[in-house]
Amino acid sequence: MxxxxxxxxxxxxxxxxxxxxxxxxxxxxxxxxxxxxxxxxxxxxxxxxxxxxxxxxxGDGVNKPLQRYQVGKLNDAGEVVKVYNSAEQAAIEHYVTEKTIGIAIRTRNGFVPSLGMRFKYMLG
Known part of the structure; x- marks a missing residue:
């Protein structure tokens, strides 16, 4: 990371x-x-x-993230089944836009209706 x-x-x-x-x-x-x-x-x-x-x-005074965050794809039980290095990488694999995944994570608990899948940003 x-x-x-x-x-x-x-x-x-x-x-x-x-x-x-x-x-x-x-x-x-x-x-x-x-x-x-x-x-x-x-x-x-x-x-x-x-x-x-x-x-x-x-703490270093630079108020912006240094990296893109990893994104996890979840199964029906809410367990992470695959980790992508970025929302962009997940979007490419699933033929949607990075924005689609980001909006889903922020507003629909990660659920992307067109895919029937759930994603989340990975902490750490």
Whole structure:
């Protein structure tokens, strides 16, 4: 996978560091946030989650992901049966767009109706 980066939680009003995490995964799990929503927060809101009054940044000061995230294809029981290096790779194999998979993960619990399959971003 990618480089492990420290992650910081900031005070929502002042921007001061209030907690440090060893990894992004640790922070996301503690606050119940999935990677897709985190990515949206960093792309358009500078790491802020207005609905939860949370604000995060990477410990190295660069507030953008360094890599694309792996995507897992799930079976009916919700178990990962195949891992792709990116949503793009999964999309190519299943003849849909990367956007189709990304939207499904963010809005339909990963379900792509045209394929009858479910996907998720892999933590870690």
């Amino acid at each position: 990618g480089k492990i980066r420290e992650f910081e939680q900031l005070d929502y009003e002042t921007g001061e560091v209030i907690k440090r995490y060893r990894t992004v995964k640790e922070a996301l799990e503690e606050h119940g946030i999935d990677r897709a929503k985190m990515r949206i927060a960093f792309m358009g809101h500078d790491g802020k989650f207005p609905d939860k009054k949370l604000w995060f940044r990477y």
